[in-house]
Amino acid sequence: MDTKFILQSLQEGEIDHERAMKEILDITGLGDEDVHVVTNWPRFPELFRLNRIVKGRHIFWLHGGVGNVQPYLKLALTVQRPFWGIQSKGWMSPGTSFLRGIPEMAAYYVEIIRTVQPEGPYELGGYSMGGSLAYEITKQLQESGETVNTIVMIDTPASFDHIWCQGDYKDMLLKTVNTLLLPGAVGKQGKLEELLVHSNELDTRSDEESFLQQLTDLALKKGLKRKESLFKELVCQRAQVIMAYDIHRYVLSPLPYPENVSCYYFHNKNGLFYGDMEPYFCLATRSDKHENNIHRNKWKELIPDFHLINLIAPNHIQLLYDQQSVDTISTFCNLLYSEQGLTMDAFRAFKTKVNIHHGGK
Structure with missing residues (x-):
């Protein structure tokens, strides 16, 4: 059984998360010594530990629009700190109640995060809508007196009103x-x-x-x-x-302390949201332009310590299925979440390599 087949089985509900993680960790050659069994948190079925590391400050990544956290598994296995994924409430269990709107979702996720790690500083991240959730969680944590060190956003639009939520x-x-x-x-x-x-x-x-x-x-x-x-x-x-989700209704508002958080933004230069995938995700043809400059500029306005990292993937939907993009993001996460942290020299060297592989600045 290879990793792709395991993830597909998990996505389709044929195996549970614990079995999937055990299979993946066996493939990667990681043993059971000095680590906990990887599973979800009983009180919060939306919370999944995505690696077996138990030492170090926790990392929390939020689900994107599709609701699951399986795409983060490959990233988590490169990181030497506890890496958690928060899945959408009600995603795996038909009949389970779900949350409405980004602020309500973020408030629940803050409760989950603070149960695992009562005090900051916190490290957050997410693909697509997951970046918006990370931002709203940062806002709510700052309002309660807590600190968020970093947000990693993977191609997160500043608004979704014309993309994912179009249609009936x-x-x-x-x-x-x-x-x-x-x-x-x-x-x-x-x-x-x-x-x-x-x-x-x-x-x-x-x-x-x-x-x-x-x-x-x-x-x-x-x-x-x-x-x-x-x-x-x-x-x-x-x-x-x-x-x-009502993501199209969510309006970004300023952070209480925008200068206290750093944002690392992975941007797909391709600029397409669906690309060739459009007829498989939309019943009618619509504008597919991602309006990259608008989104980047808005996030930079809201978070002054903003760092842009360019990628080239076929489209937004396939970004975390594109091996070169996943390898690049994994390398970055390994640097950012390392024991010594991301130094200026290391980040400069990383961006140089990214520019070679993905082109441009």
């Missing part, structure tokens, strides 16, 4: 189904239409129940191995969780 419930169902199929499609030989559900395969005029049945039938034909009834239940739950 059927759009969200399509996004959810292909999010489940995507880990298995990445790196496989074959065309995307053979591995993911294309919007042209669907009759959008049908009612929601019939539309979900179409998606289910197509997903099963394309290789998703799951009981039909459980799959439908999971897809509906996740679509509702995503819609409850």
Whole structure:
């Protein structure tokens, strides 16, 4: 069993998180000596330890728009400090209540974080919407008198009003189904239409129940191995969780102490949100421009100690499935979260290598 297959099985709900982590750690050759069994926190099923390190200050990364933290596993295994991922509430368990809006989500995640680590300074990060959550958590922690040292943002838009949240419930169902199929499609030989559900395969005029049945039938034909009834239940739950984010309504407001936090921002120079993936995540064609300059400038305005790191990935959706980008981010995390921390010389050398591999400044 290789890492990609393990992550796909976890994403599809065929194995639980603890088994997935054990399998991955066995593959990487890490043993059980002097470490705890990797599992989620019983009180907070959304919280997952993503490596087996128990010494050092904790690191917390927040889920992106798709709700899970599996894409962070590869990053966490390079870091020699406890690395936690916080998954969206209700993501894995149909029927579980979920949160509404970024501030409410952040308040709950602050409770989780402070249960693990009662006092700062804190280290936060996240891909896409996860960066917005990290920012709001920083704001709430600062308002309570705590300190956040760093935020790592991976291609986080300053607003989502024209990207992920466009469309209706059927759009969200399509996004959810292909999010489940995507880990298995990445790196496989074959065309995307053979591995993911294309919007042209669907009759959008049908009612929601019939539309979900179409998606289910197509997903099963394309290789998703799951009981039909459980799959439908999971897809509906996740679509509702995503819609409850209300991310398009979230308005960034200044931090109480913006000068006290450093932001490291990984920016995909490609500038596309969906790119070739658009017909697999949108029922209708729409503007796909990521408006990179606007987002970068807004974050720099809000966090003066802002450090830009350029990457080149096919699009925003595939960024954490692009091996070169993942390797670059992993190398950075290893430096940032090392015992000596990120020195000026080390960061300068890192950026030089990134410019060689990804081009530009």
